[in-house]
Amino acid sequence: MVSERKIVYRHSLVTRVTHWAFFVAFLVLVSSGLQIFNAAPYLDASDKTDASRRVLAIGSPAQGVGTTSVFGRAFTTTGWLGWTDDGMGGRDARAFPGWITIPSYRDLADGRRWHLFFAWIMVVCGAAYLIWGFARRDLRELVLRPGDVPKIWPMQLYYLRLRSEPPPHGKYNPLQKVSYTLVLFVFAPLLVLSGLALSPGFDAWMPWGMHLLGGRQFARLWHFAAMAALLGFLVVHLGAVATTGVFNHLRSMLSGYYRLGAHDGTGV
Amino acid sequence: MRRRLFIAASVSAALSACSPLGTKLNENAGFHHLLESAEALNHRVIGTRGRAREYAESDISADFPINSLPTPSGGSYADLARGGFKNYHLLVDGLVDRPQHFTLDQLNHLSDLDQITRHDCVEGWSVVARWQGVRLSTLLQIAAPKLSARYAVFHSFDVDDSGTPYYESLNLEQAAHPQTMLSLRQNGKPLEVDRGAPVRLTVPTQLGYKSAKWVRRVELVASLGGMFGGKGGYWEDQGYEWYAGI
Numbered sequence: 364m365v366s367e368r369k370i371v372y373r374h375s376l377v378t379r380v381t382h383w384a385f386f387v388a389f390l391v392l393v394s395s396g397l398q399i400f401n402a403a404p405y406l407d408a409s410d411k412t413d414a415s416r417r418v419l420a421i422g423s424p425a426q427g428v429g430t431t432s433v434f435g436r437a438f439t440t441t442g443w444l445g446w447t448d449d450g451m452g453g454r455d456a457r458a459f460p461g462w463i464t465i466p467s468y469r470d471l472a473d474g475r476r477w478h479l480f481f482a483w484i485m486v487v488c489g490a491a492y493l494i495w496g497f498a499r500r501d502l503r504e505l506v507l508r509p510g511d512v513p514k515i516w517p518m519q520l521y522y523l524r525l526r527s528e529p530p531p532h533g534k535y536n537p538l539q540k541v542s543y544t545l546v547l548f549v550f551a552p553l554l555v556l557s558g559l560a561l562s563p564g565f566d567a568w569m570p571w572g573m574h575l576l577g578g579r580q581f582a583r584l585w586h587f588a589a590m591a592a593l594l595g596f597l598v599v600h601l602g603a604v605a606t607t608g609v610f611n612h613l614r615s616m617l618s619g620y621y622r623l624g625a626h627d628g629t630g631v
Numbered sequence: 632m633r634r635r636l637f638i639a640a641s642v643s644a645a646l647s648a649c650s651p652l653g654t655k656l657n658e659n660a661g662f663h664h665l666l667e668s669a670e671a672l673n674h675r676v677i678g679t680r681g682r683a684r685e686y687a688e689s690d691i692s693a694d695f696p697i698n699s700l701p702t703p704s705g706g707s708y709a710d711l712a713r714g715g716f717k718n719y720h721l722l723v724d725g726l727v728d729r730p731q732h733f734t735l736d737q738l739n740h741l742s743d744l745d746q747i748t749r750h751d752c753v754e755g756w757s758v759v760a761r762w763q764g765v766r767l768s769t770l771l772q773i774a775a776p777k778l779s780a781r782y783a784v785f786h787s788f789d790v791d792d793s794g795t796p797y798y799e800s801l802n803l804e805q806a807a808h809p810q811t812m813l814s815l816r817q818n819g820k821p822l823e824v825d826r827g828a829p830v831r832l833t834v835p836t837q838l839g840y841k842s843a844k845w846v847r848r849v850e851l852v853a854s855l856g857g858m859f860g861g862k863g864g865y866w867e868d869q870g871y872e873w874y875a876g877i
Binding site for chain 1: 665678683755757866
């Protein structure tokens with residue numbers, strides 16, 4: 364009986380504000396980042412530009428044709444990548460289409476302005492969230508601990524409907540902990556560090572950042588990969604929201620109040 | 632099914648709403664001004680610290696893309712190039728105690744820096760090249776900037792299609808950085824015309840557009856506001872950041 368389940372105050376104001384600001388900043392950073400990527404639509408696993416170490420290349424070998432090469436294997440992606448919407452009603456040789464970039468038309472200078480502004484919003488929100496969560500010990504419930512490891516597989520089996528009950532767990536289940544731990548302590552820091560390593564001023568100041576990542580072009584590759592990983596998380600996150608009560612989750616992230624579910628009211 | 636629909640609808644709605652909304656906001660002067668405010672913060676936080684990485688001879692890139700016109704279109708340049716730059720003078724003037732004219736021979740004689748550094752283009756690519764020439768600080772010491780001088784402005788022979796001259800600028804801290812130089816040679820040979828002959832700026836701690844080609848004059852000024860578009864450089868006047876350390 365849903366109506367008899369307890370309603371609890373789950374998300375603090377800081378968590379809710381930083382969550383939505385981070386979300387908006389992330390979308391803007393993806394869109395403006397793709398605008399910046401379009402100026403040099405390839406990624407090399409190297410320090411200086413090196414076509415022999417090219418991992419990804421998006422191009423237009425001929426008028427009206429778009430191709431995407433992954434590790435040297437070319438695919439025709441006309442309309443989606445390479446030859447796409449130019450943001451001004453037509454089509455042109457453009458890696459990512461205008462409907463996904465900021466600004467929609469080709470403008471590296473303004474793409475950079477957006478990117479370098481919203482990067483601050485993302486970093487400040489991320490840092491505020493982590494500091495707040497750490498101080499209030501909220502993060503304890505979110506971070507994967509050694510004791511959670513044996514429960515990961517049973518939880519996966521439950522999700523695959525090969526097990527009737529999830530393993531006992533706290534506010535967040537072991538798989539949620541895996542993804543949140545990856546996002547907070549692997550993908551997001553990698554995103555920030557690889558972004559900084561693209562700055563020649565930062566490289567002169569703290570050369571270890573770029574060295575750690577394998578060089579400057581490698582930093583571009585890491586930056587793109589971390590973005591893709593976070594975008595992947597967003598899809599999984601929305602999937603989890605969709606299957607466990609859209610209204611309940613939206614309310615809890617807006618007002619803070621959440622109605623507990625059958626297995627303890629797992630958070631998303 | 633409902634779940635997949637929800638995910639697909641929300642991700643694509645969020646991302647595709649971003650672009651038109653962002654494009655609209657981009658054209659709003661007030662919002663654009665807000666975006667530009669990040670530049671001062673980035674300049675303050677990253678600034679001009681440390682030294683750009685130096686490379687080995689074996690790291691030098693075989694190819695160095697040319698991202699400017701192949702040759703400057705300024706009137707006097709073609710004559711100078713035909714004469715092997717014998718009549719070239721680098722003028723260092725403005726707010727200095729001792730304005731200077733340097734011939735190429737004099738600059739070669741003053742040559743005090745040989746470095747292999749990475750050139751990072753704002754577009755995203757990077758190339759490694761060897762640069763030989765004169766530290767900018769060496770020339771500034773000779774010319775002795777006045778206390779009121781705050782920026783060094785680099786005037787190029789180049790002029791774009793609409794007649795706008797190409798120029799760049801650095802503040803005196805960036806100008807005095809030990810790796811900031813006026814290059815005379817690239818990869819061991821005198822600069823080619825399309826590489827900025829006979830003298831170009833090299834600023835390894837900032838993005839490539841700062842490293843102006845075909846420099847004819849270094850002018851010391853108190854402020855950038857009154858010059859050309861007022862933003863301190865040809866690309867800056869077109870929206871790029873003056874602080875190109877990021």
